[in-house]
Amino acid sequence: MRIVTEIKRKSKIFRNSLRISGSKDKRSISNYIPNLITIQDIPIDCLERIFSHITNIPEENSNDILNYNIKISTLFNCARVNKLWSALVIPKLWRRPFHFVLSDEQNCTLISTLILFLSEQDKNVLIDQQLKLFETKNINDRIIKFNYPQLIKLFDYDNFIKSVHRWVVRYPNTCTEFEKSRLVTQLLGKVLFKGNDLNGFKTFNYFRAKIYDNFGFISLYKLIPQNSFGCFNNLTQLEYRNPHKVNKSNLEEFLDFFNIIILNCSDLKSISLDVRKEDKDDYLEIDYSISKLLSNQNRLENLSISYCSPMIYNSIFRHIHYLNYLHIKGINDMSCLLKLISSCKVLKTLELEQSWDMSDDDYKFHYSDLTKNFSLSHTTKLQIDHLYFNFNDQRSEILLICLLEMTNFNLKTLTTKLITFNIMRIISTFCTNISSLNISHNFSHIDFTSLLNILPIFPLRQLYLEISYSNSREYMDAEIYKLASSLPYTLENLYLKCHITPDYLDILLNRSRPNIKSLWLYNVSDYYMDYLKILYHYSLVPNNRLKDVRFNWNRSLNNRRNRRSSSVTSCDDEEFKKTVSKHLKDARQSILKEKRKEKKESFDNNKKNPFIISEAKNHIFSYHDKVFERKLSDYKDH
Template identity: 30%
Template structure:
């Protein structure tokens, strides 16, 4: 349904905007009303419409063809982050080709002197480098590499020096003409192109200081283990950022050492980077540092005790020091713990526990079969403040702790063993005023029909959102929905449906007809539809919903306004909300 509305809105706006004046910088777009009365549409409305399509590149490319004003604003959105989430061999290479056309004759001559054949490209009308706000450095280097292969041919593989020199010429042009990066990302994954990233040095680019001066978000994640070359390269980057800006709001550092007690200079460099900023709101780090430098890192985090809102730690160590930090953070509302890559977490916290309750409102915990003592301690000292709890680890001990200490939780996302369902129903569903509940179960025997029946009866009246991430047949889903006694679900999310989608949607529609509360169904991409683009998947979802509606044509006053959308995979993490990228891609 959303797809149809979008087409209608796009069609009428395209008609209205055909008569806009050529001066597209005007704040108002003017068109002629049928009664020849002048009317005005604010540009802000168009911008807001296009912003809703920012993740739908196919739709944005269509918007470019409408008229000049649509083209300008659609291009601005598309070129804000040209190297993010793209296939460097296809779209990244095209982006570099466009940037090549923006180079001056002198800059092109430098490439020619390096033996590169420059295609005959006209200077573009738009200033593409001036639109860039989010710079994915590794994506940029990979795109340069792909463009060089395309130009030189697969038989003549570009060497690292040529990649470095070409990237520097283009990168310096981007830095010079950019109004300032808002985001900088160094997301180094394991790659098949084997580019020697130790030679690629953003910190040496002319103009990089000005480009980094407005930086608000910095993400650094590398799958490479620290060595002499990488350490030298990384420290230069961290130092350049430290000296270029004081306005970072969000920072994530995720790196790996073979031995935590080596390359201690990295620990100091990252501590200096964190301390150099004025008011960090979000910090995400993995426990890369030497134990002897724990106080160094925790003190740097403590420096932002008044501004810090989100803290994520991957790997636990030196918990007494951590508790001191948590006890001092005045505005910390979102806390996340994830197990170490090497599974070497140290849960010992002695008797040093904050005497006052934490102000944490949202707790995310990604451990599986480890000790729950630390988790129970965090729950106990969060007390009445805790509103959201999302955990991969959830057993009777944790259930009891929540019942006794955290009565105000309204959002729960947990991995629940079927054997613990009865206790879960009795101790939590009967006491908490849950608004949002998502249940994932381990691989193995699914919930039985009787267990689903008991769960349906136990769902509290306050529950508006229910997510299912476990194996359930469409007949069992229908049985479950029909026996919900108190809850009036408004959103139903189905995460593990791989076939018979129409049958599942028919059950959802029947529930919407009977209870008159459901207004949205969410389906996660699974198996055969996992490769669809966002726009393709939206179209497919709406097709499935229309097929499911056919069963009810002429029989019921069915809910025509029932929406369908994509359910994102459950991650038990808040990181993607803050940093817009999945950290799971970088874990081992």
């Protein structure tokens, strides 16, 4: 609502500036624009950009559902301004209605609105099941101004099932039979898929969850009438995730889904497949289906896959001229993997991840294997800018070394859970252009010292260090001066998930060369008032650029010394921000008491809010979600 009010206010100011002025001012803009401009006169393309900006507002909150509700509420208020705004906003509100499983009342409104599009016969079927269709009286008689099913462009299959289930068993109905949930899902599914038969979905997320096994599986064949799959013809992004391993009982479930996609999708740009098998050599029908799905696409740019057999590798080779992002979980043929990576012409982001079961990974690899397929790694130059290596098994060291040698000076981002002396030697020799270094590893004291020795080599803008509390406590105090002197002067964002006391934080900030803009502290081991005092002192240093400070407040603060407020673990983000801001104010006042009166007045005017404090979100060692924009619902209270 604040955004709408601000738009109206600025529009009024703009109109006042265009009022017809007196004849004395011959250069008045009114001579050129005789008509008054109102908020209704804002060009449609400008309005569309405004509403798109609201939809894509950066998240300021760690609660994804809260962020989503704020955006939806803002757009809804915009839709109430006038008919034009409504016509522009409603399609954005309905672009992805099942992004999250909403609260009871919101979910009831969503499902009840979709029920309006059922035929009278289908409505009577639900009434016969003693289901309360509409919470509000006369809703069935209202005029429908939009064809809402046709507005859906991003469809989340699993969240759709959960939303219907909540409508049946929680609010407004309180049924206990899963058969009724299945019935409503099938009837609404037919409406949604048939409604998008012409324009089609753009993104289809097909997630299964173990918690709903007793709900039963609903095949797409049962949701789509007369097997009319036109809704998939324009699909550009597909995500498929099934936590169950393929076996005899569910093999048909997998094959049916892949057959539908194979027959109807040929222009997918992004595919994410998470399929598991009991044994990699079993059920080769799955390998064949995945291989055919990949081969059928015209121009595949982003691929995430949980398993690659030789058959699947061969299909991926068809897209080596287009792949921009490649994510492979598990290794079963390292030579084939390296051959694929070296053949990709425009690959910018590579992500390799350990398999679910570490025993499934095959680390049998020798450098001689490379010579059979392509030139030695020293002469092979990859175009990869960002490398995510989510292995912590020492046996994967040779793979990472080989990749680092091939990426050479092109590499800008390295995110890894494995770091050894040999790896540090390679990156300090071949990859000296790294600007973002993210490491999670239980360093020994010797290895940590080796890391500090090479840090000044890189033009780092971001550094993330995650070291176990016990390990970092052993040597961090002894190495804090060296860490401070090792930080490159280019560093802007520093993320520390390790043991560090307030005193040593003071040393780190004041002895380091860079002017840090953003500082994230995950393991605040003492009462954070002490940290705030240090940070405020640092903010008084001339020319410092610290603007963003974040703490990880997920764990209980009850046992921290000198607590002045009650536990905040149950508070929402806004309440916690107020609490921390109050402590920052107390820290500031405590410091100012030590200053002379004239200095205090100066500081009061200039340093009331030196930096913003918020929550430090968990660092994600993956680029997958950024590519696929995946955010699953948190549906614990089913």
